Amino acid sequence: MASAGKRRRLSETAASFIVDSLLLLEVADTLENLCSVNPSKNVLILPMKMKNSNAAHSGEGCSFSKAYCDVANKETGFYFVDVFRRGLDMLLEFVHDKKLPEKTQEKFILRKLLEFLSADECISDVQGLTETELTATLANHLFGKLATTANYVMDAKCAGKKTNQCLCGGKDCILTGRYGDTSIGNAEVWHGNIKIILNGNCVIEPDSGNQGGTTTLSTNPQIIAETVVFSFLQKQNHPERETFLAPCIGVRYSDLFVMFYDAEHDVLLESCRIPLAKAKEPNKFSVTAVIVSWMVVNYKFLCTGLTEEMINFYKAEFFEQAGSKLDVYKVKLYMGNVTSLQTTVAKPRQFPGRENPYMIERRKTLKEAVEQCEEKFSHAGFTRGHLSHN
Template sequence: MADSEREAPSACKRLKQDTIFEKFKTDFKDLGRLKSAYKSLCFDRRNPLIAQEIISCNAATGYGISFSRASCETRPYTQEIYPFGSIFTDGIELLNDFFTKTDYVPDNMTFRLLLAKLIHFLMDEKSHAAIRKIQRTDVSETELMIILAEHFFSRLSLSNTYSMDHFAKYKGNLLCKCGSCKPESLAANFDDTSIGNRDCWHGSLDILLGSTESFIHVASVEEELSPGEIAPFEVKLKNVEERRFRSQTLAQVIAFSFLQKASHPSLENFLIPCMAATKKELKIYFYDCKYDILLESRGIPLLVEIPGSNSQPLNFEAIIAAWLVLNYKYLCSGPFDSLLKAPKANFFKHAEPCLEIYEKELLYQHVGEQTTILDYGFLDITKPKFVWPSNLSCKPVDSENEY
């Protein structure tokens, strides 16, 4: 079959997608706030990515370390910061066309499907209500995994199937807080999500989208970000649980990047993301195991306060960020020149005795669990220079003066 025939959508599927686009244009009432959120997330210096240097970690102790006992202490490089959209220029171009061109519908079938997923979720008030509901009630980690996987992440990902850590189903109630999901259907989504190698970092991922497409680390703890401008700010880790959560997330995203490179060597880039999620916010990490680049975002709240209103709608910045990250294989453009010239994370140095294991011997599923001692650190961030990729065609002309 010719490539053009293989990529062409069926008449039925194309009609269904066109209906979604048309319905969005007529029924969506909050386009102004959506456009503002898109610009703020992708271009605003208040939503930066900060490059990190690893100071110490237990990635190569000579014996296996489970993710739950991982130690990964970092410090930020503060000379430059990078807008969130700078590594998603493909996704930014798609969104920019959608927001600026009348009656725009992508010709590319994959982009059409991706945009349809985003639009459908933006109009999915039942899922929005389910996510808002958990803000008002106490939820276990398992319950939080279920509602975020079923009503948020899988709705935005092109790979809408998902698996959850099968150990989690023994730790909490399998009922979804939305009140509509059937326990038996949710139980079927629990599976072996372990990755790594018994001789280095390894363990289970909380939520795995598709067939090792992307993953999410979920916890009930919160990270508190100090208010004010980007310079200065610091991440305050309030207790041991939060410190463990951050180290575990960093270990997972580093191991996952190596696993993706070994499993999918044809990927255009290996800047692989991970979302850390609580019931209040998302924080996003990226690691590139080819260029040894480690990035961290600020926390992005799931809900926003509307002045003069009692309602708390979902934060469009969080929705767009999750959509970009979950579909990074299609929307992430990878590290650009300035980012490639930034100082490295130095994981290669810290993991040197076991580096070949990370590069060639990581596994998916059937990986054992072990434990070790914890070690944690704090961050201190000073005023940075704001850096744009030179190839971002839709960069605002007055961006340097606007913020």
């Protein structure tokens, strides 16, 4: 991916953000679609109920790659922006009234989005990339650029050559992330390595499952397990937050989707597919994908959490699936250095002793001595249970 040579200018003044009218129209049009009653235009999130899983597998927990989770989609869809009302209102006020957020942090976040859109970022040909390479490239050229900082950690255990050079083809394009330990969870329950963790707040994972159309839900068990564990981990590490609706972005070559889980209210949501590129300009990011990604990677500031209807009527029933291991999910999850349990302790290798007449004779004599002692002990009212062995 390489930025277009011609960039639309964005004002650097603190008082106002100046963007051209075409960009404002694109943003306004996208927001209108996100709020549209037409399901072919908007982005919906559907609640899911867990029917069966190995979240509480007996003995050793299951790795994410071996996670099993049978879910059923509820026959109700909610607007994606319904859980990002702060982000929607921020953009709406800017587009409609040219009003800027009052908080410095929110101004900074808004500027990140407008600068990205003004830069007119291009998409290179990603079809030749592996799923891992695709995920890293999107983290470098989309998700990282929309976040407050472009720091992300990539799984050091993933296959392929480790290099700081971006795979977009640009000679001077360097990855802003690093390779490291991305393991999360607990070996007693779901656990494993995430492909990418962005700023410690958002999981990004390739989706190699369902390859259907843009409205087809993935219900990828690995991504469900990662989202659930990550939400519990965020709640454990950041109890002060207003909401624990933690996201995981699933990416494919032509689209992306977002999985959410709320570890406090036990609600699991999955968005429909969102095309990465514009329909008429396949080398450009779609504004919808950009705005959705911007809201997700900055969910700490833009997410308003579940609505009352979601909380009261659309439980995922993961708590029931977790059963006796629910406390592990709630208070015993870790980030980093998470490995699988050894179900049995390795025993030292045993070697047979070579027999000889001397040892055979001594063994016979010792047996007679033990029998004599036991006889004396029994006459005195003692048993072998009174003996103490070192």
